[in-house]
Amino acid sequence: MLGLKRRPHKRRNANIHLRRLTQAYLTTVNQFQPLVVRTAYEKVDSVYYLVQKLILNQQSVTSGLFPRYSEKCEIGFVKDSIYCALACWTCSIAYKRLDDDRGRQTELRQSAVKAMRGIMFCWMQELDNLNHFKENISPEFSLHARFDLHTGMVLSTPNEKKYGHLQMDLIALYLLALVQMTAAGIQVIYTHDEVCFVQNLVFYIERTYRTPDFGMWETGSRYNVGERELHASSLGMVKAALEAINGFNLYGTAGTSSSVIYVDIDGHNRNRTTFETILPRESNSKVSVR
8 A cells, every 4th residue: 555656636637727727717807907095085075976976966956855767857756865865964974074075065964954854845735634644544644755856746646646655664764864864963953843843743653553554665565456554664664763763852952852852652662562573574465585
């Protein structure tokens, strides 16, 4: 056994040789290019140019809303406007850490404020529906999820009543964004009437545990036939919003007790219990796949 010589592994050597030959074709081009060191100003400016081109240029001058589709520039969607406002606000935070923001921090911050106040202005026109909804939970009296992009008024299209406006997660998302921006030092709420309206929005979502809605998909059940059902995503968003806004002062550090928002603890507990009961499903028709 000791006198036997080990044969070279020709097949193994051939594989190594082939791997070396094909490595140049399998390696991405970015790894061969020299790394370009960019400063913090250049990185933030590149994000600003993207926000300016993709978001700010699409904002309505009058209502402050944003469209969802480039081919439908006459409709402003509330949920997309909230996301765009958050994008502008986060980009302004990046400029806040720089010594010379060249006025872009204020531009981005105020664009976010305009979008948030535009949404509140659209909903305040539906105050009668909001009061009716607290007495009769019906999609007929729900706050709308889209408006006219330029005027901020309710759309008068024939199919507007068939649209899934009853989205409890939408109101909760707005309240969450409002709390985050106000806690960061941005003044979004100006008057006591607006404080009272936000308190009514809290009343609006407190009974989500027994309010079937159309959910974040805006279609209801998975069969897309317009049937409403309880959604775990809506309950989770409402639970987070109620916990965030409970005891929160909408005027920030300069506010008094009259601008503090309160939440019904029983309503929060019912939403939490229903939310934990539905999980891990999204709804009765939408079952999570692991």
